[in-house]
Amino acid sequence: MKKRKYLAVSLLIALALAGCAGEEATKPTAGDEQGAAPAQTAPATDKSAAGAALSDQEKQRRAELLAQRRVYFAFDSSTIDDEARAIIEAHAAHLVANPQIKLSLEGNCDERGTREYNLALGERRSQAVEKMMKVLGVAGNRIKTVSYGEEKPLCQEHNESCWRQNRRAEIVYK
Amino acid sequence: MRISLKWIAVTVMLLWSFSARAVLTIEITRGVDTGTPIAIVPFSWEGPAKPGQNVSDIVEADLARSGRFAVLPRKDFISTPHEDKDVVFKDWRILKAEALTIGSVRSAAPGKFQVQFRLFDVFKETQIAGFRYNVSADLLRSVAHQISDIIYEKITGEPGAFSTRIAYVTREEPPRGLPPVYKLQVADSDGFNAQTVVRSAEPLMSPAWSPDGNRLAYVSFEDRRSKVYVQNLTDGRRELLAEFTGINSAPAWSPDGTRLALTLSRDGNAEIYVMLLNSRALKRLTFDPAIDTEPSWSPDGRDIIFTSDRAGSPQIYRMNASGGSAERLTFDGDYNARASYAADGKSITFVSRSQGAFRIAVMRLDNKTQQVLTDTSLDESPSFAPNGRMIIYATEVRGRGVLASVSADGRVRQLFKFEEGDIREPAWSPYNRELQYKE
Numbered sequence: 113m114k115k116r117k118y119l120a121v122s123l124l125i126a127l128a129l130a131g132c133a134g135e136e137a138t139k140p141t142a143g144d145e146q147g148a149a150p151a152q153t154a155p156a157t158d159k160s161a162a163g164a165a166l167s168d169q170e171k172q173r174r175a176e177l178l179a180q181r182r183v184y185f186a187f188d189s190s191t192i193d194d195e196a197r198a199i200i201e202a203h204a205a206h207l208v209a210n211p212q213i214k215l216s217l218e219g220n221c222d223e224r225g226t227r228e229y230n231l232a233l234g235e236r237r238s239q240a241v242e243k244m245m246k247v248l249g250v251a252g253n254r255i256k257t258v259s260y261g262e263e264k265p266l267c268q269e270h271n272e273s274c275w276r277q278n279r280r281a282e283i284v285y286k
Numbered sequence: 287m288r289i290s291l292k293w294i295a296v297t298v299m300l301l302w303s304f305s306a307r308a309v310l311t312i313e314i315t316r317g318v319d320t321g322t323p324i325a326i327v328p329f330s331w332e333g334p335a336k337p338g339q340n341v342s343d344i345v346e347a348d349l350a351r352s353g354r355f356a357v358l359p360r361k362d363f364i365s366t367p368h369e370d371k372d373v374v375f376k377d378w379r380i381l382k383a384e385a386l387t388i389g390s391v392r393s394a395a396p397g398k399f400q401v402q403f404r405l406f407d408v409f410k411e412t413q414i415a416g417f418r419y420n421v422s423a424d425l426l427r428s429v430a431h432q433i434s435d436i437i438y439e440k441i442t443g444e445p446g447a448f449s450t451r452i453a454y455v456t457r458e459e460p461p462r463g464l465p466p467v468y469k470l471q472v473a474d475s476d477g478f479n480a481q482t483v484v485r486s487a488e489p490l491m492s493p494a495w496s497p498d499g500n501r502l503a504y505v506s507f508e509d510r511r512s513k514v515y516v517q518n519l520t521d522g523r524r525e526l527l528a529e530f531t532g533i534n535s536a537p538a539w540s541p542d543g544t545r546l547a548l549t550l551s552r553d554g555n556a557e558i559y560v561m562l563l564n565s566r567a568l569k570r571l572t573f574d575p576a577i578d579t580e581p582s583w584s585p586d587g588r589d590i591i592f593t594s595d596r597a598g599s600p601q602i603y604r605m606n607a608s609g610g611s612a613e614r615l616t617f618d619g620d621y622n623a624r625a626s627y628a629a630d631g632k633s634i635t636f637v638s639r640s641q642g643a644f645r646i647a648v649m650r651l652d653n654k655t656q657q658v659l660t661d662t663s664l665d666e667s668p669s670f671a672p673n674g675r676m677i678i679y680a681t682e683v684r685g686r687g688v689l690a691s692v693s694a695d696g697r698v699r700q701l702f703k704f705e706e707g708d709i710r711e712p713a714w715s716p717y718n719r720e721l722q723y724k725e
């Protein structure tokens with residue numbers, strides 16, 4: 113049963129990877145201290161058949177995705193795009209393979225729009241990531257969601273390049 | 287003043303000692319010259335040591351800021367009377383002044399001052415108002431604002447709102463490596479006399495005045511997530527009101543002060559609830575998978591307006607304060623949010639996006655006409671003065687959050703320029719009827 117779940121998740125990831133093969137991650141990760149690889153439990157510890165079948169190139173790609181702890185959103189949106197989907201899938205697979213790990217998902221917004229609405233929007237973003245992780249087999253009781261609205265911007269300038277960094281959900285491992 | 291608690295006094299002293307110079311300047315960025323022409327003669331001073339506050343300067347600034355007066359330049363004055371017997375009305379008719387204010391400040395006892403002022407109708411050659419105040423030095427600014435209120439009411443027929451306060455949140459960027467400092471502050475309506483109510487290393491949000499002006503509800507992230515608190519300004523005590531799972535946000539007092547509307551996501555999605563303050567009983571008002579937030583009560587307590595994106599973008603809706611179906615109020619543009627009522631209940635102010643910019647708008651509820659009042663791009667948190675004539679809001683100037691105000695007709699605007707920090711989320715207090723010293 114468990115093994116089948118792993119297989120399904122791995123297949124999903126494989127599909128996602130196929131979908132965006134050749135695409136380079138263009139996220140703003142410069143100076144991202146949290147961006148280091150999660151703990152010592154690299155995805156290589158996933159011993160499922162499909163996991164083992166991944167080529168070195170795919171493993172490399174997955175490690176890169178797993179190193180990313182932020183997914184980004186469009187203005188006033190909590191829709192998960194393909195880029196975010198690939199990152200969430202990599203983390204979900206890692207979490208399924210390592211059931212002892214807990215995490216929190218922190219939703220954030222850019223400064224535009226009203227603060228209280230943005231607090232709700234930030235929550236919706238964290239919930240969108242949570243929902244996807246649950247679909248991918250991560251137990252809900254391992255995930256905590258929190259919203260900071262527009263109160264914790266990564267970037268303080270008032271322009272789109274800053275705003276797109278701030279419209280994010282952060283994946284924080286405990 | 288009631289909120290002069292010992293700990294607040296200490297904070298204020300610290301603030302003063304760090305910045306003995308003016309912490310704040312107010313720049314009128316858009317004015318009109320159609321108000322009632324008024325001459326304010328600088329008050330005379332009698333006594334050994336000058337008080338720290340110039341009463342007539344404060345009155346002049348208040349009236350100029352209101353947009354309802356054209357304050358005549360002092361350099362044109364032909365005479366400078368301080369007593370009624372010295373007033374020559376002809377001198378003021380030549381200047382086309384319709385109203386004239388004179389006055390004096392006397393040192394009565396150490397630290398005590400007697401302030402007198404008179405307001406005249408220049409054409410009728412009669413005194414319209416005259417009062418005397420005996421106060422300590424720390425109340426001179428309050429007295430000046432009360433004089434402004436009296437002049438405003440006598441001339442316009444509507445109550446002034448100068449003796450009110452504003453609450454707002456500041457964020458100070460620390461030296462590298464230190465956490466930022468957030469403060470919830472309360473200041474006079476002209477931005478002076480700032481006092482720190484709450485200080486935190488985590489964000490503070492959404493200050494909301496109780497109808498009696500004695501308490502503030504607000505959101506604090508001090509436990510790393512949003513929780514709603516209510517703090518008493520007279521004794522500093524505070525209560526934790528909401529720490530449910532999910533967000534705890536957007537507190538708004540019912541006009542009778544017995545209930546608090548707020549946004550909770552304890553049932554999984556941001557919905558509006560009403561909490562009875564004495565029993566903490568909760569009633570859920572909205573049931574929609576969309577975001578429902580930013581509740582605000584109508585002054586008669588019957589309705590609650592709020593923001594919802596149930597139609598795909600944030601818009602303002604109105605429902606009965608006991609719940610039920612909601613009527614959509616805004617249709618112009620794809621982002622209208624955080625509405626609140628004017629005290630007469632006839633209009634609302636809110637944030638509206640037009641041409642990609644977030645601006646302050648007002649809507650008359652009888653005919654739903656919408657008017658945008660500002661022309662900057664990151665305006666938010668509008669709040670009516672209790673007399674409905676001015677709106678204070680937050681905007682951004684050269685990368686910093688600042689406060690600004692605009693008259694409800696959009697004709698007069700000014701910027702409050704604090705020397706440092708990022709200022710946001712102003713909330714205008716109700717009238718404070720306890721602050722009266724006149725004889």
